[in-house]
Amino acid sequence: MVQPEKARSKIRIYMDILQAVQDDGMAKPTRVLQKANLSHERLTRYLGELVQKNLVKENQDEPGVRYYTMTEQGIRFLQELRKAESFVSGFGFEF
Secondary structure, eight states, X not given: OOOOOOOOOHHHHHHHHHHHHHHHSSBOHHHHHHHHXXXXXXXXXXXXXXXXXXXXXXXXXXXXXXXXXEOHHHHHHHHHHHHHHHHHHTTTOOO
């Protein structure tokens, strides 16, 4: 019997979004949505939180064309989350 997938934690979702933004450099919302595997509503909520906490910056080149970039603080935060994930997984736990 196939086990249903476990829901991702909020930290895991943040990591997925930050990784998507970092991978693209200048990530458009649709690309982040696809890479992080989120609905538009959830992506909007989480991106808003990340922007508010100064981990991601929202940019706009032209009217209606948004993209996101990592801040220095966001890069450090993602690095620390990866270290924490590695530490926790060493004990057999998951984020």
